Amino acid sequence: TCAFAGQKKVLAAYEEAVKCGYSGARAGRLHTPHGVFDTPMFMPVGTQATVKAVSPRELKEMGAQIILSNTYHLYLRPGTELVAEAGGLHRFMDWDGGILTDSGGFQVFSLGPLRKITEEGAAFRSHIDGSTQFLSPEIAIKAQMNLGADIIMAFDECIPYPAEYQYAKLSTERTTRWAERSQKAHTRSGQALFAIVQGGMYQDLRRVSANDLVSLDFPGYGIGGLSVGEPKPVMYEMLEQTVPLLPENKPRYLMGVGTPDCLVEAVRYGIDMFDCVFPTRVARNGTAMTKSGRLVVKNAAYAKDFLPIDENCGCYACQNFSRAYIRHLLKADEIFGLRLTTIHNLYFLLDFTKKMRQAILEDRFLSFREEFLAQYCK
Numbered sequence: 001t002c003a004f005a006g007q008k009k010v011l012a013a014y015e016e017a018v019k020c021g022y023s024g025a026r027a028g029r030l031h032t033p034h035g036v037f038d039t040p041m042f043m044p045v046g047t048q049a050t051v052k053a054v055s056p057r058e059l060k061e062m063g064a065q066i067i068l069s070n071t072y073h074l075y076l077r078p079g080t081e082l083v084a085e086a087g088g089l090h091r092f093m094d095w096d097g098g099i100l101t102d103s104g105g106f107q108v109f110s111l112g113p114l115r116k117i118t119e120e121g122a123a124f125r126s127h128i129d130g131s132t133q134f135l136s137p138e139i140a141i142k143a144q145m146n147l148g149a150d151i152i153m154a155f156d157e158c159i160p161y162p163a164e165y166q167y168a169k170l171s172t173e174r175t176t177r178w179a180e181r182s183q184k185a186h187t188r189s190g191q192a193l194f195a196i197v198q199g200g201m202y203q204d205l206r207r208v209s210a211n212d213l214v215s216l217d218f219p220g221y222g223i224g225g226l227s228v229g230e231p232k233p234v235m236y237e238m239l240e241q242t243v244p245l246l247p248e249n250k251p252r253y254l255m256g257v258g259t260p261d262c263l264v265e266a267v268r269y270g271i272d273m274f275d276c277v278f279p280t281r282v283a284r285n286g287t288a289m290t291k292s293g294r295l296v297v298k299n300a301a302y303a304k305d306f307l308p309i310d311e312n313c314g315c316y317a318c319q320n321f322s323r324a325y326i327r328h329l330l331k332a333d334e335i336f337g338l339r340l341t342t343i344h345n346l347y348f349l350l351d352f353t354k355k356m357r358q359a360i361l362e363d364r365f366l367s368f369r370e371e372f373l374a375q376y377c378k
């Protein structure tokens with residue numbers, strides 16, 4: 001194992017514990033006002049100030065450290081001033097762990113039906129009431145300061161896939177100018193602002209974006225514009241181009257990823273943080289995640305299967321209930337069924353990142369990756 005390299009800096013400081021093997025994989029610790037958290041880490045998504053179908057107490061029990069919320073949604077409803085009056089997002093949703101808020105960049109482009117992007121910002125129609133709305137770096141940062149998350153994101157444009165080179169170039173350059181405006185608008189101490197690398201699927205634009213943002217000196221870096229429909233090998237190629245340009249002593253956050261096979265590849269390239277709606281979303285249509293792939297517990301095959309989803313899983317669902325019972329609940333549209341599949345899927349990913357961290361610390365990450373990928377069918 002390589003030597004320890006850590007330097008303590010204020011907020012979202014990244015203390016690299018161990019770098020191993022011939023991969024970029026590393027195990028670190030992220031310092032925030034709400035605690036010190038282990039990486040690699042998976043962050044459950046709580047878009048509207050709740051991780052759908054589970055309580056903060058259950059999240060704590062399953063080992064969640066930092067959870068995500070979305071500025072776009074909370075800005076539209078109930079409003080970020082209201083959350084500030086309630087004492088901030090931690091108080092509002094009774095979560096005393098870490099919170100990271102996304103800036104709205106992605107949601108505007110994926111949710112807002114009508115949108116117009118200018119140098120100033122993005123005009124869009126609210127998906128709730130169709131009203132005309134506008135987000136800019138200044139508005140998005142002010143909203144995130146109101147919410148009071150430990151880590152907030154610069155306002156960016158998530159470039160759609162595919163995109164013409166020229167469009168990707170102009171958009172990436174604008175995202176860098178927006179990052180600078182985000183930095184200037186960010187006046188709340190005790191809160192870390194991460195920039196977001198863009199560049200589409202173009203190696204040179206990815207490198208320019210990373211270099212420009214690193215020279216603006218942020219405490220951490222998101223990698224955006226990926227997991228937007230591109231083939232996985234293309235995503236990995238963009239990681240290979242981008243991650244080595246980001247400072248070793250700062251956290252790297254791959255946004256919107258993902259499935260376990262993507263996580264283990266991204267960790268190999270040196271990613272520390274992940275978020276994805278996938279585990280909670282597929283849980284709600286009765287799909288459970290296992291180390292051998294997906295198990296659609298709603299299928300008739302499990303009607304009389306009295307084993308748990310996964311016999312080796314330590315989660316509340318697998319410790320107490322059978323596939324037959326969970327299938328029955330899902331078929332009967334019982335809310336508890338969704339809760340059990342959600343609890344299992346979140347526990348599975350949180351436990352998976354813990355296993356990757358352990359493998360890195362014991363300098364056996366590359367063999368861990370091999371074994372996992374051999375068993376996991378995509």
Ligand SMILES: Nc1ccc2nc(N)nc(O)c2c1
Nearest residue numbers: 105106158224225226255256
């Ligand atoms: N795949 C994703 C997911 C979330 C994102 N959020 C922001 N702000 N920007 C992106 O490019 C994202 C990409």
Ligand SMILES: [Zn+2]
Nearest residue numbers: 313315318344
């Ligand atoms: Zn389980």
